[in-house]
Amino acid sequence: DLRRASAEGLMAIGFDGYAVGGLAVGEGQDIMFRVLEETLPHLPAEKPRYLMGVGKPADLLGAVQRGIDMFDCVLPTRSGRTSQAFTRRGTVNLRNARHAADPRPLDPDCACPCCRDYSRAYLHHLEKAKEMLGPILLTLHNLHYYQELMAGIREAIQKGELEGFAAAFEEEQASGDVAAL
Secondary structure: OHHHHHHHHHHHHOOOOEEEOOOOOOOOHHHHHHHHHHHHHHOOOOOOEEEEOOOOHHHHHHHHHOOOOEEEOOHHHHHHHOOEEEEOOEEEEOOOHHHOOOOOOOOOOOOOHHHHHOOHHHHHHHHHOOOOHHHHHHHHHHHHHHHHHHHHHHHHHHHOOHHHHHHHHHHHHHOOOOOOO
16 A cells, blocks of 8 residues: 555656665565565556666566566676576576586576686686686676576567566576586
């Protein structure tokens, strides 16, 4: 009720776009999506709708499916700084010993410099040695991944294939990281 009243008050002022905040502060994805489903019908669909501080890949896709247009989040950079990488097959923690001798790229389908030029073993070594290059490479990779994800979402929307894109995304994420060598 408070979100509806807020939306009505903001629309009476007449902004060029609308932000939805107060989410991504510890509630689960199901609650966030439920709040969006209750809030977004009260905001004009023809104006940009911005979701503040939300950033896991599945959260972005789910929010777009519910009508969100824009996001901001520190997650891709923060995760890179803590040896976490987002890939098509889920999140990878480069601190794990299973990567110590793995010559494969982080994500074989990614064209970013991190995946193109460095192995999981080298990225693991950088983490263990506390070399700054590790967080830099993982941050670059994560930002590249997010750019590709959002480009894929935009293309799917333009083609009218968002639900198919979402199903393929969920299936690939659920498959999990590649098996250790």
